[in-house]
Amino acid sequence: MEYAYYPGCSLEATGRPYDVSLRLVFQRLGIGLKEIEDWNCCGATSYISMNKLTAYSLTARNLAYAERMGLDVCAPCSSCFTILSKVNRHMRWGEEHKAQINEVLAAANLSYSAGLEVLHPLGILVDFYGIERIQERVICRLDGLKVAPYYGCQIVRPQGRFDDREDPQQLDNLFNALGAEVVPFPVKVRCCGGMLMTSYEEVALKLNRDILSAAQFAGADVIITTCPLCQINLEAYQERINKVHGTEFRIPVVYFTQLLGLALGLSPEELKLDEMVVPLPSVDRRQSEVHA
Amino acid sequence: MTNPAPAALRSKEAELRAAFWDQVATFPNGFKIRDCIQCGTCTGSCPVAHAMDITPREIVALFRAGFLEDILRSRSIWICASCYACTVRCPQGIRVTDSVYALKRLASAKGIFPRSFPAHALSEAFVGNIHSFGRNWELWFGLKYYLSTNPVGLLSPNIQKFALRMLKRKRLGLKPARIHGMKEVRAIIKKAQSMGGL
Structure with missing residues (x-):
């Protein structure tokens, strides 16, 4: 198994722990990741709000490079995943749409046939690699951890390529298999507000408060996420939410690849768990017992 | 057509309306917006409807009544966070989120924005970053956005605390990640723009 890796801009900075832990987990499982050479930003939700043809063509530049590598694309950021998938689908929608994007790409001596698949690492791990094979590699079970x-x-909608748009099970099944106790979490696909945290903070703070409340109510030790924007909204703004809403949240929010990495025997430092804003105490302790 | 345009439209409204239908043609099932039954599932599913001045259902109703300019002037289209909850639940299969993107593009192209609410500035700062570096340098994006909308906000302890916290954890890039293929990026932008369309 090998994929063309599209990290996306967030994973180079605020989402660095996601990038590092994803690469390590894939390496440990023997799944190849080759970074797409000189990739550019997908434009996220912003560029298609300004100009669609430019936005799609710039995104297609990345797919054109991936096609030269002959590998399907792995995109961990939910926004990148959605935009790359959208462009793929648009180009498959009709020959005239494919031709239009290729006419633009030709200005940079590039072309794309729309033949690649765009995948999210969670889908790759659960649907293609398989939970049973992951279980065989577990070194440190997550017993007792409430997740x-x-x-x-954006990964469950709108493409419908995950198992359910309202109540997906991939994370649930994976972490149950790792020994964790996956708590009932009815807000699992609610929106965190994305970039509203910058443009309209008051709305985003409320959305994130509701998600944190649900996690607290369920007695979760940790929230696991699949997206750099969700992670930063839920974690780095927790103190601000507490101040504005009078709450006392102190809930660790980590990337699912970080927690999976711990189960696979990687250390908290390797997985950049020490770079998180809210530390993950219970797992740190469990790890030190194993390493002691 | 199930919802013909109101008989006496001002010429500006008629022009905006034609531009909107052009945009609707750029995504699959775009024209299903004509089949809206005003059930309100979109509004009920929207996590940010409470903060909108016009709800998603009302957007369709106002469009039918010939108030597209008012829709473009509303904060609603810029509050949409693109979570697609409305799109996957609409019983008529209307691509609500994509239609909102179409409205955003129309508003950007025509320069019609909500008064005293600079939500489109975020998209502009983001796009500007891609034009300069090929990638979104988060630090510069944040700085540019605040400078254009709320320069005093940069002095707020919340923002500074946030930046420091990320910096301490090496989660804020201090250098722009400029890509090598800027020539390609510029060629793509130039070509796409020369082909017209929003």
Whole structure:
């Protein structure tokens, strides 16, 4: 198994722990990841709000490079995943749409046939690699850890390529298999507000408060996420939420690849768990017992 | 057509309306917006409807009544966070989120924005970053956005605390990640723009 890796801009900075832990987990499982050479930003939700043809053509540049590698694409950021998938689908929608994008790409001596698949690492791990094979590699089970699985919005919608748009099970099944106790989490696909945290903070703070409340109510020790924007909204703004809403949340929010990495025997430092804003105490302790 | 345009439209409204239908043609099932039954599932599913001045259902109703300019002037289209809850639940299969993107593009192209609410500035700062570096340098994006909308906000302790916290954890890039293929990026932008369309 090998994929063309599209990290996306967030994973180079605020989402660095996601990038590092994803690469390590894939390496440990023997799944190849080759970074797409000189990739550019997908434009996220912003560029298609300004100009669609430019936005799609810039995104297609990345797919054109991936096609030269002959590998399907792995995109961990929910927004990148959605935009790359959208462009793929648009180009498959009709020959005239494919031709139009290729006419633009030709200005940079590039072309794309729309033949690749765009995949999210969670889908690769659960649907293609398989939970049973992951279980065989587990070194440190997550027994007793109460996990709230937060999928966010853009990987489960709108393409419908995950198992369910309202109540997906991939994270639930994976972490149950790792020994964790996956708590009931009815807000698992609620939106975190994305970039509203910058443009309209008051709305985003409320959305994130509701998600954190649900995790607290369920007794979760940790929320796991699949998206850099959800992670930063839920974690780095927790103190601000507490101040504005008078709450006292102190809930660790980590990438699902970080927690999976712990189960696979990687250390908290390797997985950049020490770079998180809210530390993950119970797992740190469990790890030190194993390493002692 | 199930919802013909109101008989006496001002010429500006008629022009905006034609531009909107052009945009609707750029995604699959775009024209299903004509089949809206005003059930309100979109509004009920929207996590940010409470903060909108016009709800998603009302957007369709106002469009039918010939108030597209008012829709473009509303904060609603810029509050949409693209979570697609409305799209996957609409019983008529209307691509609500994609239609909102179409409205955002129309508003950007025509320069019609909500008064005293600079939500479109975020998209502009983001796009500007891609034009300069090929990638979104988060630090510069944040700085540019605040400078254009709320320069005093940069002095707020919340923002500074946030930046420091990320910096301490090496989660804020201090250098722009400029890509090598900027020439390609510029060629793509130039070509796409020369082909017209929003």
